[in-house]
Amino acid sequence: xxxKSLYQEVILxxxxxxxxxxxxxxxxxxxxxxxxxCGDHLDITLQLKDDxxxxxxxxxxxxxxxxxxxxxxxxxxxxxxxxxxxxxxQEFREMTLGELDLESPxxxxxxxxxxxxxxxxxxxxxxxxxxxxxxxxxxxLTDVSTEAxxxxxxxxxxxxxxxx
Amino acid sequence: MAQNNVLAALHTSAEFDVExxxxxxxxxxIEVEGxxxxxxxxxASSQMPQQVIDRLVHYxxxxxxxxxxxxxxxxxxxxxxxxxxxxxIQQFVNARxxxxxxxxxxxxxxxxxxxxxxxxxxxxxxDEIILTTLEHHSNIVPWQMLxxxxxxxIRVVPxxxxxxxxxxxxxxxxxxxxxxxxxxxxxxxxxxxxxxxxMIDYAHQHNVPVLIDxxxxxxxxxxxxxxxDCDFYAFSAHKLxxxxxxGMLYGKASLLEAMQPFKGGGDMIASVTFEKTTYADIPHKxxxxxxxxxxxxxxxAAVDYLCSIGMDQIAAHETKLLHYAxxxxxxIKGARxxxxxxxxxxxxxFVLDGVHPHDIGTILSQDGIAVRTGHHCAQPVMQRYNVxxxxxASFAFYNDLSEVDVLIEGIQNVQKIFL
Ligand SMILES: Cc1ncc(COP(=O)(O)O)c(C=O)c1O
Numbered sequence: 012x013x014x015k016s017l018y019q020e021v022i023l024x025x026x027x028x029x030x031x032x033x034x035x036x037x038x039x040x041x042x043x044x045x046x047x048x049c050g051d052h053l054d055i056t057l058q059l060k061d062d063x064x065x066x067x068x069x070x071x072x073x074x075x076x077x078x079x080x081x082x083x084x085x086x087x088x089x090x091x092x093x094x095x096x097x098x099x100x101q102e103f104r105e106m107t108l109g110e111l112d113l114e115s116p117x118x119x120x121x122x123x124x125x126x127x128x129x130x131x132x133x134x135x136x137x138x139x140x141x142x143x144x145x146x147x148x149x150x151x152l153t154d155v156s157t158e159a160x161x162x163x164x165x166x167x168x169x170x171x172x173x174x175x
Numbered sequence: 176m177a178q179n180n181v182l183a184a185l186h187t188s189a190e191f192d193v194e195x196x197x198x199x200x201x202x203x204x205i206e207v208e209g210x211x212x213x214x215x216x217x218x219a220s221s222q223m224p225q226q227v228i229d230r231l232v233h234y235x236x237x238x239x240x241x242x243x244x245x246x247x248x249x250x251x252x253x254x255x256x257x258x259x260x261x262x263x264i265q266q267f268v269n270a271r272x273x274x275x276x277x278x279x280x281x282x283x284x285x286x287x288x289x290x291x292x293x294x295x296x297x298x299x300x301x302d303e304i305i306l307t308t309l310e311h312h313s314n315i316v317p318w319q320m321l322x323x324x325x326x327x328x329i330r331v332v333p334x335x336x337x338x339x340x341x342x343x344x345x346x347x348x349x350x351x352x353x354x355x356x357x358x359x360x361x362x363x364x365x366x367x368x369x370x371x372x373x374m375i376d377y378a379h380q381h382n383v384p385v386l387i388d389x390x391x392x393x394x395x396x397x398x399x400x401x402x403x404d405c406d407f408y409a410f411s412a413h414k415l416x417x418x419x420x421x422g423m424l425y426g427k428a429s430l431l432e433a434m435q436p437f438k439g440g441g442d443m444i445a446s447v448t449f450e451k452t453t454y455a456d457i458p459h460k461x462x463x464x465x466x467x468x469x470x471x472x473x474x475x476a477a478v479d480y481l482c483s484i485g486m487d488q489i490a491a492h493e494t495k496l497l498h499y500a501x502x503x504x505x506x507i508k509g510a511r512x513x514x515x516x517x518x519x520x521x522x523x524x525f526v527l528d529g530v531h532p533h534d535i536g537t538i539l540s541q542d543g544i545a546v547r548t549g550h551h552c553a554q555p556v557m558q559r560y561n562v563x564x565x566x567x568a569s570f571a572f573y574n575d576l577s578e579v580d581v582l583i584e585g586i587q588n589v590q591k592i593f594l
Contacts (some may be wrong), residue, residue: 050549
């Protein structure tokens with residue numbers, strides 16, 4: 012894959028002007044995600060009401076891939092139910108690992124701009140970090156790391172398949 | 176006489192032909208994403224010339240057997256070649272004796288050997304170990320483990336904004352509890368060459384032994400352990416055109432003899448009964464088990480290769496690369512070099528305004544350029560500069576000036592994408 016198609020305008024735009032950037036003061040759920048390999052970290056705060064993600068914000072220090080992924084994730088899950096969000100997390104994860112058939116029905120919409128990341132294994136973690144931080148927030152795990160002994164990405168698949 | 180020197184100098188500089196050297200490295204002619212490879216990640220690991228590859232093939236094809244064990248022909252050949260490699264390394268660092276060279280699996284292993292063999296025997300509760308901000312994690316973590324086990328204390332030498340050690344502060348750290356100094360010769364993150372000779376002398380005035388982490392020095396500058404008078408010196412083969420999985424530890428014979436073994440097993444014993452084991456003499460005391468024989472012989476061949484070019488020639492060419500690349504990166508608006516020490520090897524760590532190092536690394540890779548992005552296993556250095564990570568271009572003698580131009584174009588392309 013060419014990086015030209017990864018660093019598309021949508022991704023660059025979300026990196027330049029991240030949506031839902033900041034921290035919610037009255038969050039019902041929150042989590043911090045780390046990627047110790049590059050020192051990147053981000054936190055996610057959200058307000059769950061009647062099982063819907065009413066409000067969500069993210070904040071942190073990261074590369075363009077991670078930041079754009081977080082920004083687009085927040086716009087994608089806002090207003091969704093917890094289980095719809097978990098479905099998206101699962102699908103996004105499968106897509107970045109090259110395990111999702113994009114020809115079959117899925118719910119990712121514009122998030123498929125990240126599909127090319129599957130050819131850059133060292134960058135997959137950058138794209139996934141916001142998603143597993145969201146998963147942690149929804150499941151009241153406050154701290155996740157891409158290098159934890161229990162691979163959090165692995166945990167996503169296990170836990171998410173419970174909830175989907 | 177003077178004229179002869181000039182002639183000699185002219186003669187040798189004419190001999191440094193980077194094109195001819197590049198032809199020795201098959202990997203340098205591969206393409207990445209349809210572009211010629213521009214390999215600027217030499218501080219992480221360097222490439223291997225055909226001469227070393229051939230040596231490995233020859234060993235594996237015609238000389239392999241286990242060493243030190245049997246009387247048959249191949250075992251004798253392999254043992255002999257293995258010990259010849261030790262002799263080459265001894266000469267390369269100008270150690271007094273061959274038995275002062277111990278083969279390890281790399282710098283990390285060498286440092287751990289000193290921590291276990293020397294540190295655990297001689298360092299007690301309340302003792303102090305001096306390290307520097309520039310250390311690679313491999314010269315921090317083992318000492319932290321020791322400090323935790325023994326109740327010892329780690330003291331850290333700070334750096335200035337240029338990335339140079341504060342020597343006054345270093346000298347002030349010494350007191351009667353100071354028992355060990357661990358010191359990086361050349362910083363892998365910034366390229367700073369530390370004044371190790373001066374620092375070793377100062378430590379010795381206080382009877383404190385010094386370990387030098389030479390992982391980034393041995394590939395780039397001539398090393399003389401007797402002139403330095405260091406107590407231990409460590410480096411890895413894979414950063415100087417040799418194979419991975421092997422490295423060396425130099426130690427003064429008297430210290431090595433006083434140390435306890437690090438690993439127990441075959442080949443490191445004189446005799447074994449269930450009541451008592453007598454250890455072998457150095458260096459074998461520290462080489463338990465079957466070593467990576469092929470890699471050790473390849474290590475010797477790598478050192479031969481470097482010597483055939485000449486470490487002075489290597490250093491001179493790399494300095495040229497450093498100056499040119501520094502000048503060109505400094506001219507890029509929005510780029511900032513971290514580490515501007517007066518004495519540097521050809522390592523350039525930089526940051527770009529508004530672009531994360533990982534994005535730089537991925538986009539440069541698209542242009543065939545290999546740089547390292549991240550914290551370079553030197554998080555204290557990153558903390559000192561208040562950045563999570565940098566991009567690092569690290570040069571070897573087989574890089575040429577045109578590759579600097581490709582790097583500069585690549586950086587400009589990154590800036591265009593992120594405009
Ligand atoms: C300064 C320094 N010390 C130690 C090491 C560790 O070397 P190795 O991984 O070969 O043990 C490195 C290389 O990564 C280094 O640059």
